[in-house]
Amino acid sequence: MMKLKAYQEEALKALEDFLHRVRVHADAGLPNPLGQAYREVAGRYLDNPPPYYEPVGLEGIPYVCFRIPTGGGKTLLAAHALAPARRFLGQDAPAVVWLTPTEAIRQQTLRALKDPRHPYRQALEGALGEVRVMDLREALALTPGDVGAVSLVLVATLQAFRVEETEGRKVYEDNGHLMAVFGNLETALPEGASSPPEGVGRYSLANLLRLMRPIVVVDEAHNARTPLSFDTLARLEPGVILEFTATPREDSNVLFAATAHELHREGMIKLPIELVVLKDREAVLQAALAKRKDLEALAEGSREYLRPILLIQAEPKRGEDPFTWERVRSFLLELGVKEEQIAVSTGERDDLTGQDLLSPSSPVRYVITVDKLKEGWDCPFAYVLASVRSLKSSTAIEQVLGRVLRMPGARPKEREELNRAYAFAVSEDFWEAANTLREALVLEGFERYEAERAVYAVGLGLEERVPLKAHPKPEVLESLGSKIAYDPKTKTLVLKEPLTPSEKAILREGLKEEDRDKLPQTVRTPSEEGRVLEVPLLAWHGEPLEAEHFLEEGWSLAGRDAHVDFVPGPLGVRGEIGLEGGRVRIARLEGLDRAGRLFGPHVGWTLESLALWLDRHIPHPDLPQEETLPFLYRALGGLLERGFALEDLVAEKRRLRDLLEAKIRAHREAARKEVFQRLLKNPPASLGTLTLRLEGDYFPSNPYRGAYVFRKHFFPVIADLEDGTEEFQCARLLDELDEVEFWVRNYPTWRHAFRLPYPGGTFFPDFLAKLRNGTLLVVEYKGAHLAHTPETYEKEAIGQLWARKTGNRFLMVRTLQELDALRQAARL
Structure with a gap:
């Protein structure tokens, strides 16, 4: 599977x-x-x-x-x-x-x-x-x-x-x-x-x-x-x-x-999209053909079969001098492309029917379409998109753009060039073409900030042009004169080179507020410069330590409480409550129970068959049946002793399953706590460390969009942070401390997220900071309402164990008044 x-x-x-x-x-x-x-x-x-x-x-x-x-x-x-x-x-x-x-x-x-x-x-x-x-x-x-x-x-x-x-x-x-x-x-x-x-x-x-x-x-x-x-x-x-x-x-x-970048990280789609914009239609096709040939040469050296395909969007047969699919096909033949390598898919002709483009026996390397390919057409070999239509409609380009995003084999390739997609377009204005492509990505399900970073210009001396509503401050133009220019006639800012974080901050301050969000992401952060942040993780026999490892040597349900607080649901009554107070919702659920009974297997139930059914439907990969069945018999026996009839328990077996599953889960967590306390007091020799490499695939679904410009974040975006919150104040202090070289906002759904185990599962400390002396500072922020819970103390204890084991620092900050402790931790 x-x-x-x-x-x-x-x-x-x-x-x-x-x-x-x-x-x-x-x-x-x-x-x-x-x-x-x-x-x-x-x-x-x-x-x-x-x-x-x-x-x-x-x-x-x-x-x-x-x-x-x-x-x-x-x-x-x-x-x-x-x-x-x-x-x-x-x-x-x-x-x-x-x-x-x-x-x-x-x-x-x-x-x-x-x-x-x-x-x-x-x-x-x-x-x-x-x-x-x-x-x-x-x-x-x-x-x-x-x-x-x-x-x-x-x-x-x-x-x-x-x-x-x-x-x-x-x-x-x-x-x-x-x-x-x-x-x-x-x-x-x-x-x-x-x-x-x-x-x-x-x-x-x-x-x-x-x-x-x-x-x-x-x-x-x-x-x-x-x-x-x-x-x-x-x-x-x-x-x-x-x-x-x-x-x-x-x-x-x-x-x-x-997010689209989660898909990219997992090897599902190709990103970024390298965009080349030219004014001449034939030049666009020639450049796209050259790119496809380059990619095929790279693919020949890979271990999997891969035949990059160029998808060409021709113009419809209307308007002045249209570059139709017939003209595109003729031009390809003139350039020496073999006829059998070209397939046409339009309303009037479809060469793709019956074609398996992924087969090594298929010669197709060029597919020409007009508006869109037939629905359901999917070919991950499509790497290059060339549009000879003027890029003014994101809807028109969206119909074909999605075809070049899917990754062959749904896994990353060894050569970075084969992890990207390529677009060649006709336009007089790069900025307009790039934005049209970005809008098309939004229609494909990208977040706007993702689309902004997913498309960028390559080579050919292209510059990014940003239309503004107001003239930038003259002193900003003077200080950044080698990297930017401003055309007062068209009210356009020209970005010639990428800006450093501090240069971008200067430029933002020099623009009117309504123009600041128009700036493209041209700042080079440490991750974009190719730097890697290495963070040690706690390890157990060579793999990251997880909460499941606390019970690796096994645990038992023997002797643990099997009593469940079971109350039969009032079926047959809820359906009469009606719509008042939203109770129709519960009546709907009763209907589900009725359907489950009606279409369930019609067999004679016994205590043994009910226990076996519960055992099959309660996940317990860490416990053998020899452990769970006696526990379930004890639980069912107790219910029968309390006067419940077997047929009532069978009728409510799914609710009973949920209760017993929760009971076993609670016992599992209690067993973890016991092992956890022993681990803290006497760490075993098998507890070691391994290195986590934090690189350039940091793509949160909820990026920071506040007004404050952070200067030291390791990645170009920041996850899950809002202006004015207590966590924001903590992040801002890290950003301002001279002792901090750079820092990272950690977040749970990130593949490389730094994590520490505790009996309740895994927690992800809020911030990682690389200090200028080479030490790592890990910071977890807890508000006053969570400052003194058992869970908070467990997290602090494993954090301190990590710090002792790795020679770094861990700090639990409970209130804003404790930020001085953060300053001191950075200066030790």
Whole structure:
């Protein structure tokens, strides 16, 4: 099975945590459990997430979105995301409705999910167990043996569920094939439960899906977010709705957002994009051809097969003297390109049908298009984009730009030149062309600050031109005269060379406030100069010390408390509460429990089978079954002794599972604390260190955008910092201390993040500072409200152990009044 990237794993953790909190809050009878769970989880990944949005007709249904830029593996993530959704629904064999934006994408997705060798299918089986993938025609012919026996995945377009479409009418009409399925179900359903809403046939596929409370996956969901589409989804009464898109709308309930640079760090996309702008169309093509040939020569020396492709965007057949695809093709032939190496993909001709461009037998090295390539076309070998159209529309270039971003093999290459993409464009104005390309990247799901840094000029004597609203201060122009110039006629600032941090600060001060944000990122920070910051980590037998290592020698549940505070949920009552106070949300969850029982396996339960079921559904990779089963028997035995009937425990087995999982988790943490205290008192000989190298892939999702200009940060952007906060004051002091050479704002989702283990998991100290004497100073800031918690003392203790072991310094700052201690620590 294809291994997930770090940001994909983090997205799944976010979903698992969100759905778990929804259950916990609903079971506790809290108002608005969805909104509260969303606020708690999304707040870890987003900067001030908006309130949770519930579309009309979908109230009470978990409905979240994952923002993944183009090339980030949305489909693979969606397949894996079905596992936590299935767990939330409590169904052993759930139904999934997988909606695609177009028919072309539907066919592509269906083929992949049906192919047992494809990573998508393997992920699907890992998430759902035995699975049947269907199109609409196959779903309309389901049999009683299919429903509840295996997981069902229906792949369709959203249009197929619209009642005004021919296919849609089939979904909502009574179906003779399905009558036998309903015949089995209705004996198990409460009276009237199978009665469908208006417009839905009793024996229709739509009504069957409604009873199963399906998981709905919406691919590129922004294409489906209309009132009509919400109405269509509401008819299915989903159990969970999961959106996956590069460009979500504001009301999308984004739970997790990956950055483009996280994708680049994981080898998913090529960055940066080197942009060359020329005035002549033929010169653009000649330069792009030369670059492609250079890349192919580099690729021939690599260990994997790689044939770089040049994607050319021709002009449409309108306007004055258009450089059409025919002219482009003729020009390539004149330059000596072989005919079989050229493929054309336009509305009137498509040479790509049936082509496997990744095959070594394919001769294609040049693909010519006009507006866009056919939907679903994907070729990671596309490295170079040449557009002979004037770059004035970001939408027009966006249609093809995404095609050169995907990385072959989804892993970084040995040669740095093969980790980048290349663009050649026709324009009279580099600044305009660069900004058009940056806007196109935003349409591909990049943050604006990422797009700003992802495109830069190379060679050919190009200068960056920035239009201003006001004249810079004369003294600034004089002091930076060798690197900048100003044209008063066009009100344009010309940047000739990169600026140092202090020079950029001087320039910013010399501009009007409305012009300061227009400055491109031309400052060279230590990381951009190629410097590396080496930081020692605590190590355990040669690998980074993690909290899991505290229990490496094993631990036991024997003798630990197995009592659980179990109270059966008031099923059958919640559904009558109605809409007051938002309690419809809890009624929806009760409907999920009903669906889980209805479509679950129909077997006779015993104490042994319930214990085995709990053991299978509670993760415990660190404990053998010989440890967990006796513990579960003790817990169940105690419940039976307290008067609970076995059938009640079986009916509530998923809630019981959550309680017992939490119980085991608490015992695991207690065992970690015991080992942790022994480690602090008497560090074993096996505790060592290893070196963490901090280099140039620091791309936070929430960068600092404040007014203060930091001068000593190691990277060009700063993670998760807001003007005026206590952490900001701490960062500013580090930046101003003469003893500090440079510093780094540490953040948890960074691949190279400095981390220290403690019994509760891993913590990431806020700041790392390299002092001029060569010492490292690690600083963790805690506000007064957290100053004296047991967790804070544990973190301080492991920090001091790290300092003793490595010969560096660790400081826990609890209040702003303790900043003097930071000054002293830097001067020791």
